Every structure is written in structure tokens, then in C-alpha cells.
């Protein structure tokens with residue numbers, strides 16, 4: 359299969375230039391001006407940007423959180439991702455039965471994704487408990503291409519500081535990357551119960567029971583723990599300036615720490631929790647949406663290189679049947695937001711079009727850095743001869759309002775409803791195949807391939 363892209367404004371993490379690009383059998387074969395090959399399919403991209411396909415390293419498809427099952431599976435979730443300009447996802451395997459092995463969950467997730475995913479995918483291991491068996495399994499998971507492991511500091515399967523110490527020691531020697539959801543569980547528990555005893559159960563108290571200090575403290579604790587074991591640390595869904603300040607200090611001192619933020623923390627603010635008609639429930643996620651003051655700090659963190667990636671934490675529940683379970687008590691609302699389809703448009707618009715970051719930084723945080731950090735570079739995350747032809751065309755002149763009606767996510771709402779974006783992906787190419795054109799998915803169910811990722815090596 360061949361494809362010739364003409365006059366593309368190619369943008370990578372470090373370059374912008376006009377060129378033609380010739381794809382054969384899923385990989386980029388030539389990048390030159392004036393390529394003339396008469397028989398192939400030719401597309402003129404004059405006036406549009408051509409970027410490496412987006413890589414979203416934080417999704418939760420098929421997740422069951424006990425009180426609810428997310429509504430996107432590996433088919434609907436990856437179709438939505440593709441329509442939003444993402445060509446690779448790395449999913450957090452959900453929790454399995456108590457005490458299960460890492461490979462048990464890996465097999466379940468292979469079953470979920472195979473024959474369903476429409477773009478390429480990988481998995482993060484999720485650590486539910488620590489014992490010798492689990493620690494011994496880390497090596498074979500890495501051999502099987504799962505090279506990053508997530509530990510939660512809150513929720514049901516939270517790990518203790520001692521667990522994190524043991525886990526990070528093992529991951530450091532095995533050549534993996536530790537990813538952490540940092541929140542101080544005792545603080546949350548105490549505040550939640552206090553609010554509940556005072557009858558303060560509206561969505562606003564979800565945010566107030568998880569203050570930014572509680573995230574900052576946990577980030578700092580993890581930095582100390584991993585500095586002792588010399589383990590590379592990746593902070594997921596960073597939402598606040600307190601956490602960012604700790605990361606800056608550690609990074610400037612040479613520690614291997616990396617941070618991810620998400621569109622919801624860059625474009626929404628805590629006022630969403632006070633919306634009428636219980637709409638505040640739509641925004642319940644952890645960490646919560648913060649006060650506005652955090653947004654510009656996070657954008658600055660991206661610009662200055664302290665935050666390396668923007669992912670989504672896509673964890674989708676319907677408003678009407680699922681989020682609404684929290685109508686009388688925020689604690690009964692399943693945590694998580696949809697967003698896999700709106701990441702590229704929002705970050706391009708709020709970042710590049712509004713001149714908070716330049717377009718190379720945009721490519722760096724939505725594609726190149728995720729590929730490098732999670733062991734799939736240069737197969738993905740770049741535009742180079744020999745790399746997979748995972749490419750996205752962005753028309754910078756399109757203006758449109760984000761609306762559930764135009765999205766493919768399987769939820770009955772989007773938290774970004776009504777936001778006007780400038781610039782939108784108009785074509786998604788995965789391994790040389792055009793799978794989305796003008797917001798229409800054209801690929802085949804199950805065409806996505808599992809990515810056996812390399813060990814951490816930055």
C-alpha cells in the first residue's frame with residue numbers, strides 16, 4: 359500500500375518544513391521535496407500541518423471501578439481517539455480480583471483489546487499489592503513488553519510507603535518506569551468523612567476533600583522514596599502548582615522525574631462543581647479540577663519542560679445513569695472523565711492557537727515525549743524515514759465548538775461542551791492507512807496492534 363502526501367507543512371518536536379512524504383507498507387519511505395510517483399494515491403496538504411500521530415499514555419478502557427463499568431471499550435475508545443488525532447494509546451489495566459497476578463490482568467487486557475482496538479496500543483501494569491511473587495513478575499512483564507507500572511497512593515488498592523519503596527527498587531533494577539497517582543489518602547479520608555458528617559455532600563465537596571496540598575505532599579513523598587531507590591518516576595495527571603514546585607526542585611537537582619498533566623486541568627476550573635442540576639457530577643475526577651490559579655502554572659510547567667506529556671486519563675462514565683449515582687452524595691459518583699478525543703484539539707487550540715506554547719512543544723508533549731518515555735520511539739512519535747506512518751493532519755483555520763454531538767466517545771456528555779477551538783485534526787493516518795477523514799472513522803475494527811515496549815532508557 360502506497361500513499362504520497364504533497365506540500366505538507368511537517369512539524370516535529372524540533373523542526374518545521376514543507377515537504378512531500380512517501381509511505382510504503384505502513385512506514386515512511388521518503389521525505390523530500392517534489393516526489394513524483396504517478397501511480398500512487400496522492401493527497402495535497404497545502405496549508406495544513408502534518409504532525410506525528412498523537413500518543414495518549416493514560417486511558418482506562420473497559421475499566422470496572424466496582425460501582426460502575428466505564429462505557430468505552432477498546433473499540434469505541436480507540437475510534438474516538440483516532441477521530442481526535444491519536445494513533446497510539448497506552449492503557450492502564452484495571453483492577454483484577456484481589457491477589458491476582460500481573461499476567462492474569464495482562465491476559466484479560468489482551469482479550470479486551472485484540473480484535474477491537476483500531477489503533478496501536480500498549481499496557482501499563484497496575485500494582486494492586488506487593489509480595490515476592492508480584493515483584494518477581496516485573497521482569498517477565500517487561501520481557502512481554504509492559505515496561506511501566508502504576509501504583510496508586512489512594513483508592514482501594516493503595517500502596518503504602520514501604521510498598522512503594524520495595525516496588526521502586528525492583529523497577530529500577532529491572533529497567534522499568536514507575537508511574538504514580540499521588541494523593542494523600544489519610545487526608546482525603548478524614549476530610550471526606552468530616553464533610554459527610556456535616557451533610558456536605560454536593561460535588562463541590564469532592565474537590566474540597568482533595569485539596570492541592572494533599573496532592574503536593576504525595577508528590578513530594580514519592581520523590582523522596584524514589585530518590586532513595588534511584589527509580590525513574592512518572593507522575594500521572596498532575597493538577598496543581600504545589601506538586602509542580604516539588605517536581606521542579608527534584609528535577610533541577612538531577613532526579614529522574616517526569617510529569618503528565620491533562621486537558622481538564624489546563625482548561626477547566628473548580629467552578630464546574632457548582633453548576634446547577636447536579637451537572638457538577640460530570641466533573642468528578644481525582645485529583646479534582648482545581649482553582650483557576652493552577653492553570654497558568656501548569657502551562658508554564660509545560661513550556662519550561664518540567665511537564666513532559668499531556669495525556670487524558672480517559673475514564674468514561676455516562677452522566678445520566680452513572681455519574682448521577684452521586685446526586686445525594688458525591689462519594690457515590692464514579693471518578694473519571696472522558697477526553698480521549700478532545701486532547702489534540704484542546705491542546706492545539708488552547709496551547710498553539712492561543713500562543714501559550716509553540717507548535718514544536720505541542721508535538722513534543724502530545725507525541726514525541728510520550729513515545730520516548732514509554733519505549734516506542736522512534737517507531738512512533740516522530741516523522742522519520744523508517745518510522746511507522748502514524749500521522750495527523752491539522753487544519754489550523756477550522757473554528758468549531760466542542761460538542762458531544764460531533765464526538766465518538768461513548769458517553770452521553772463531554773466535560774468540554776461549548777468550548778470553541780481554533781484548529782482541528784482533519785485526517786488520521788495509522789501505519790499508512792487513512793482511518794479518519796473529516797471526522798469520519800473509516801478503519802477496520804481490530805486493526806490495532808499490541809506494542810511490545812522497550813525498557814526505560816532516558
Ligand code: URP
Nearest residue numbers: 539643644671673693694
Ligand atoms: O478520577 C479519575 N482520574 N479516575 C481514573 C482513575 C485514576 O485515578 O487515574
Ligand code: ZN
Nearest residue numbers: 539594595644
Ligand atoms: Zn489516577
Ligand code: ZN
Nearest residue numbers: 416418450671
Ligand atoms: Zn487514570
